[in-house]
Amino acid sequence: MDVWTLWGRTSTAGEEAQCLSAPSGYWQFSIGAVSVLIERRGLWVSGLLLSVLLLASLGYLALGTETLSLAALWPALQGNGDPFSVFIVQELRLPRLAAAWWTGAAFAVAGCLMQTLARNRLATPGIIGIDNGATAFAVASVVGLGVSLAPPAMALIGSATAASITFGLASGNDTRGYRFIVAGIGIGAVFGAVTQLLLSQVDIDSANAAYPWTVGTLNARSLGAVNLLFAGLLLGLPAAIALGRSLSGMRFSDAVAAGMGIPLKHRRIQVLTLAVLLTALAVAVAGPVGMVGLIGPEIARSLSSPRGVPLVASALAGALVMVLADLVGRLLLAPVELPVGIVTALVGGPWLLCILLRPSRS
């Protein structure tokens, strides 16, 4: 069993002497007593995903109801093209692209964290009802039921509520396996019903205003929520990477993880908190686009080596999926815009069925 990860630490001179040469497939960087192992394949995968993501982003900026040539795009990006394309790029597409990046990354990292925690790749926040909890609370704030908190804060409260109920219900037995997921589906159904309940309370205009919240779209984002999500990612992604070493041990059974010296109880709470936080902030921007949390880590895992938990690759893949899905949603039936949540559900639903139908390896 090989559990080398991105961050290794050698503390004593003896140990350092033992692993002077990095294990195969890794680069080793040493600064004083601390050395860092970087997995080569991980770097390649991240580089590949990043370049594809940049390409997709270029396409995202250029294509739309008003198509810009690459020659027109570059000056517009710098702010000195013709005013119309500058407006399109700087005011319309660039902020939306940024929102797609951040939400995709946040959903995918949260999905990856939850999958690792539950040891089941179907246990993404979207499926176990955390999205629905966040949505229900955010809708409560949008339709204004005498609640004065901003949608991101409400989404945070909602997802924390849903996650703690699901974990509370399941932890009596085990947090892995399908049982936990079905408990989550039940909780998700309750919160979905609450959302419907809230929507049926208000007049038709408010209901229409809250409609994007129920399907997931990048069209109705608020700037404040995007900034908050960005800040959350800036803090959350490094925190997740710092947890990476523990995470790669937590993939195995509790006994193995405990034997490796991982403080399971603390780590579980930290991982769960992080996943809930990222999900909530992303839902506050784009609504429940939970399928990204399933597809992103899945892509990342199929590319990466099985040695670690591919957090960075998940973030990049999630952003890529989000950018592509939103681009397809904008282009496919232009001028009608498909909400990104519908596009990801159309792709993710069959994917989910595929995962379920694939013969299990055991």
Next chain:
Amino acid sequence: MMIPHLSKPHREAGLWRVMALLLLLLAVTAIISVLLGAGEVTPARALAVLVGHGDDEATFVVGSLRAPRTLIGIVVGISLGVAGALLQAVSRNPLAEPGLLGVSAGAAFAVGVALCLGASAATLRIAVGQVGALLGCLAVLSVVRLRGMGSDPVRLILAGAAFSALLASLTSLLLLFDQRAADEIRFWVVGSLAGRHVDDLLAILPSLVLALAISAIIARPLAALALGERVASGLGHHPGRVRLLVVLAVALMVGAATAVAGPIAFVGLVVPFAARALAGPDVRRTLWLCLPLGPLMVLAADIISRLIVAPSELPIGVLTALIGAPVLVVVVRARRLPTL
């Protein structure tokens, strides 16, 4: 089998006693459903109509609004409850529920397509819903048989959830394009008994009768099937044929109920769950108890949905989800998932 110290006649007597109690409860609920409402007509005035000397307004409200609504609630409740019990018996899975398995989503999608294509006649919609339910039912069950997932109750639900999510997003895709259909379907898609007419009731009655007849025929083979396919074959039944008939009956009932009242989830989970708790695992006894229990749940949810936010209304699907999801969690939390 379940209660060894009681001989069969005693258990039958117990069943009928429970049945009578439930029917009484159902009658009371139905009368309450006629008496209470969000509008001007008070229970006293509605009662006056029932005993034969009400004023015009009350007669109208009771006769053409509340009474059809109550009757449709009863029919929908019977359909969903019995369909759930049949589906659970044939898949031997206590979680198999038409709403969770994508049968309702199939019906909803088909109805959405029909609405977009310009259909609005009640009977056409019901036929379309039944075809959609049939396809949804066949899709999920064949997938399950194909992969041999019947042994894992929970995976079936996940497959159903994925299937439902897919169909739901397809439905909302349709609605993006057709504003008229979107307006028509918005209130339908959450499930409601409000504003249904006697015509709707008459339109779904034949399929309910047919489906109940099928259920009566296959109850015995189903009970044998619970002992395993080989035992059932040995007893002279045809498991394949039984399964097909179940799918047909479920599609008839769920399709009709969905076309009239919209997709109402969790009734097919909660009702057989309660029926089994009262009657034990024999599918024949379960089916009997589903007859009063289904309408009881739907009517109770409908009454609450009318009163809780009066003068406006809650979609009934919201309430059944609020009741049903905890039951789902309870079933799943049971230390050992019972296979039927």
